[in-house]
Amino acid sequence: MDSPVADRDSMLATAERISQEILAAAVWKEDRCNWIGAMPEEGIGGRTTLSYRALGADLYGGTAGVGLFLAEIARTTADEQCRRTALGALRHAVSRVEDIPASQVGLYSGRPGVALALTLAARALDQPELDGAARAIASNLTGPGAGEELDLMSGSAGAIVGLLALRVLLEEEKLLDLAVLHGDALLAAAEQPGDGLCWPARMLPGTPSLTGLSHGAAGIAVALLELAAATGLDRYRLAAEAGFAYERTLFDPVARNWPDLRGEHRDGQASFAVFWCHGAPGGALARLRALELYELGELRGEAHAGLATTEDWVSAALASGSVNYSLCHGLAGNAEILLEGSTLSTTASDLAGRVAEAGIEDYLADERPWPSGAYGGFAPCLFLGLAGIGRFYLRLAQPELPSLLLVRPADLGGS
Numbered sequence: 001m002d003s004p005v006a007d008r009d010s011m012l013a014t015a016e017r018i019s020q021e022i023l024a025a026a027v028w029k030e031d032r033c034n035w036i037g038a039m040p041e042e043g044i045g046g047r048t049t050l051s052y053r054a055l056g057a058d059l060y061g062g063t064a065g066v067g068l069f070l071a072e073i074a075r076t077t078a079d080e081q082c083r084r085t086a087l088g089a090l091r092h093a094v095s096r097v098e099d100i101p102a103s104q105v106g107l108y109s110g111r112p113g114v115a116l117a118l119t120l121a122a123r124a125l126d127q128p129e130l131d132g133a134a135r136a137i138a139s140n141l142t143g144p145g146a147g148e149e150l151d152l153m154s155g156s157a158g159a160i161v162g163l164l165a166l167r168v169l170l171e172e173e174k175l176l177d178l179a180v181l182h183g184d185a186l187l188a189a190a191e192q193p194g195d196g197l198c199w200p201a202r203m204l205p206g207t208p209s210l211t212g213l214s215h216g217a218a219g220i221a222v223a224l225l226e227l228a229a230a231t232g233l234d235r236y237r238l239a240a241e242a243g244f245a246y247e248r249t250l251f252d253p254v255a256r257n258w259p260d261l262r263g264e265h266r267d268g269q270a271s272f273a274v275f276w277c278h279g280a281p282g283g284a285l286a287r288l289r290a291l292e293l294y295e296l297g298e299l300r301g302e303a304h305a306g307l308a309t310t311e312d313w314v315s316a317a318l319a320s321g322s323v324n325y326s327l328c329h330g331l332a333g334n335a336e337i338l339l340e341g342s343t344l345s346t347t348a349s350d351l352a353g354r355v356a357e358a359g360i361e362d363y364l365a366d367e368r369p370w371p372s373g374a375y376g377g378f379a380p381c382l383f384l385g386l387a388g389i390g391r392f393y394l395r396l397a398q399p400e401l402p403s404l405l406l407v408r409p410a411d412l413g414g415s
Helices: 008-026 063-077 080-099 109-126 128-139 156-170 174-189 215-233 234-250 278-294 299-320 332-339 348-362 386-397 409-414
Strands: 027-029 032-034 034-042 048-054
Touching: 008 063, 008 080, 008 386, 032 080, 034 063, 063 080, 063 109, 063 386, 080 109, 080 128, 109 128, 109 156, 128 156, 156 174, 156 215, 156 409, 174 215, 174 234, 174 386, 215 234, 215 278, 215 409, 234 278, 234 299, 278 299, 278 332, 299 332, 332 348, 332 386, 348 386
Parallel strands: none
Antiparallel strands: 027 032, 034 048
């Protein structure tokens, strides 16, 4: 990823300022720390409500993600308080990893993501303690179980990506065998409507098989492609192609998007999200990674379309000034995806730079709270809150940092 900004010092300074907000809110017990953060929940009638609670251990919304960001800042700045808090957060994650249900095997909400954060942070801080904890978690990771999720967020697709990444970082070849078990479970669970393949969303019984990166066919397909690249087995590549084919049957050329099938359609009209988790940005990102691994037919045009929709959304959000900066469903996440797609779009990189500059002007300079994906609540976590916003700015200053929006296992050897 190339940085679209010339002034990398200001990007780093912004990331540092955000890290200081996180440090100030830490709650300590002995050598571990945690935070109280807002978490959106769906309430009565589909309305979103906020609850405040201590963070868990996971990568998406827990102390593993916060600790990894602080470790990366500490490596850059040599800030001792940042280093101490990073270690405190990661020790908390280790102490609470058993609280994550064993059935949550995916990358972002499961145990593989905690191990990945520990491994990357161990390298950032030169801290063997963290590497040992990651190895202990990795040695206890399991294969698929009956009724478990299948998606990237919490299911077998995420397990595949996490296991392949840990295989590279920890140099543990046996993790590939475990990834193959998850891959074969995905093949066994696939459903075949027409010429494509899709996977049921077990967390939402009665809902059509989803599209998109975090919970849908795109995320599962790209995980299968990573496994195909790691094993050389065509069965995973062919299933991935069929997964993208399923989404192709649902693509709306007018909306330039894949429908969000989680809720009921209103008045017979499809609903479209424009986020990393659901909709065009995540769909484009999955296809961009697929094209890095294999040249797969129509995916280049689909990636173009998804990026164009993302650019339109980002431009409108900047004009309105009312959208949050989270990685999951906000400006920072969509801007990172535009940077990933800058080889296909001549305007994507400049637009991502505008997102960064607008955030500095609107929130840092005016000392206003950064708007998070927790709808106004304080959220220190990676995908909904400050750690993710800070990491967006840190990656602009240091483009060599690996993406967490779509982990590329084979590229982590030098991390």
